[in-house]
Amino acid sequence: MRAPWPFRPQPTLRLRLTLVYGALFLLAGLTLLGVTYLLFNQQLNQSFESRFTAEPGTTKQLFFFKDGVRLEGAEAVEWLRRQEEALRGAAVTSLLTQGAIALLAVAGGAVGLGWVVAGRVLAPLHLVTDTARRIAAAPLAERGLHERISLRGPEDEVKELADTFDTMVERLDHSFDGQRRFVANASHELRTPLTLNRALVELAMHRRTASADVKELGESLLEINARHERLISGLLLLARSEQEIADRSPVDLADVVTHVIEQTAADARDAKLTVYEVTAQAPTTGDALLLERLVHNLVENGIRYNVDDGTGWVRVVSRTVSDGRVEVEVSNTGPNVPPYDIPLLFKPFHRHGTERVVTGSSAGLGLSIVRSVALAHGGDVRAKPRDGGGLIVTAALPRARA
Numbered sequence: 001m002r003a004p005w006p007f008r009p010q011p012t013l014r015l016r017l018t019l020v021y022g023a024l025f026l027l028a029g030l031t032l033l034g035v036t037y038l039l040f041n042q043q044l045n046q047s048f049e050s051r052f053t054a055e056p057g058t059t060k061q062l063f064f065f066k067d068g069v070r071l072e073g074a075e076a077v078e079w080l081r082r083q084e085e086a087l088r089g090a091a092v093t094s095l096l097t098q099g100a101i102a103l104l105a106v107a108g109g110a111v112g113l114g115w116v117v118a119g120r121v122l123a124p125l126h127l128v129t130d131t132a133r134r135i136a137a138a139p140l141a142e143r144g145l146h147e148r149i150s151l152r153g154p155e156d157e158v159k160e161l162a163d164t165f166d167t168m169v170e171r172l173d174h175s176f177d178g179q180r181r182f183v184a185n186a187s188h189e190l191r192t193p194l195t196l197n198r199a200l201v202e203l204a205m206h207r208r209t210a211s212a213d214v215k216e217l218g219e220s221l222l223e224i225n226a227r228h229e230r231l232i233s234g235l236l237l238l239a240r241s242e243q244e245i246a247d248r249s250p251v252d253l254a255d256v257v258t259h260v261i262e263q264t265a266a267d268a269r270d271a272k273l274t275v276y277e278v279t280a281q282a283p284t285t286g287d288a289l290l291l292e293r294l295v296h297n298l299v300e301n302g303i304r305y306n307v308d309d310g311t312g313w314v315r316v317v318s319r320t321v322s323d324g325r326v327e328v329e330v331s332n333t334g335p336n337v338p339p340y341d342i343p344l345l346f347k348p349f350h351r352h353g354t355e356r357v358v359t360g361s362s363a364g365l366g367l368s369i370v371r372s373v374a375l376a377h378g379g380d381v382r383a384k385p386r387d388g389g390g391l392i393v394t395a396a397l398p399r400a401r402a
Contacts (some may be wrong), residue, residue: 013125014118021114022107029103033096040095041088044284094175124151124158128165135169145173188234198225250400252289253282253318253328258294261316268305274313275299282318282326283400285379295328296374297366298393302332306390325396334390342383342391346371370395 011019015338131149151162204210205218251323257279268275284291302314337345344380346369367381370393374381379397385393 008213014115014122017118018111021118022111025114026103026107029107033099033103036099037092037095041092051249078236080213080229117344124153124162127151128162132165142212145169145176166326188236191229194229194232196245198222198229201225248285249288250285251288253284253291253295253326253397254279256288256292256295257316257318257328260292260299263296264299264303267300268314269371271303271306271308272310272312273303273306275303276313278315278317280319282320282328284326284377284397285400286397290373290376294370294395296332297370298328301393302330302334302391306332306334320399321396324399326399327394327396329394331386331392332390333386333388336389337385337391339385342385345383346381367393 037350073260118142127149128151131147135145135147148166149162149164151159153159201221205215205222210218257277261275261277265275299316302316306312306314312333314332317331318327319329320326334365346367348365367383371381374395377397379395381393381395383391383393
């Protein structure tokens, strides 16, 4: 059994409209040519018959000379009919042949004109399609929602479609803006009670009369409070990183990597991990604090999700690649990660393994923030499982122009 053809090209709407225009014109031309032939043939018959038929009460005699010989009677009629049949055949042949050629030539012109007309008619639809594609191709869906078609022209069905599309995109834009403002405002409002809770717990723990149970409870409460503070800070950073970076400054990712490795050295020692630093110049532009957070989250993620037998390591690399981009790559040892689970790691509040949200040591926003920061700077993030366990996560950003 033969396999089905994998790809079957579909004709575009413009091509289909052009073919319809051409087919209708060709059908109308054939009809006109047929009617012309019938009328022409009828007129010839009437003209020929009028030569032999006399009016009532009269007689008609035919005679003429051919090559000096007088022809009359039946002989003259027969010769005249042969001449008329030859003339009829030549006229009909000329009409059909030349008419068909003219019809085909005009039909070709009509198809070309139909192609141009169809393109002009469908141009507003192409504008709608191009706008929708730009919105869909934006790094984050809400980034392209400022696009509008703003179609100008008569109030027809196409303009109604474009205006409806603009209204839908505008409502989505307002919805995303409201969501970001809500997250930022809620995170700011939640910081105050958490700060107050931490102060009260620390005050109760450091009282002279505080018992060991109170101090142990206070340590647990401070740990939970710190986790909530990290969660709120992550939400604030996530809301900020999802905004387009307007104020950019030169940043070398090699310097950022060195600084972050120094900051996380104590965590790596506590986890009994070896950190390898391989830095090369990687100049880019953007928000230095956000880029530092991007690298910090990658390194922190590599340290947190690793082996605990003293053989683990984290490798951090900064480099410039040939396609005009710079990269930070963080690889580590650790548990095996199924390939199908990798896209979920970049979702907010999702973490690999069985770590629960309340008792976990992280807020589940690390890679989500990395992705948002990279997209805000015009870059992207990709991850893949490492052979033997662990991950290889690469953040690519545009290289700074000289």
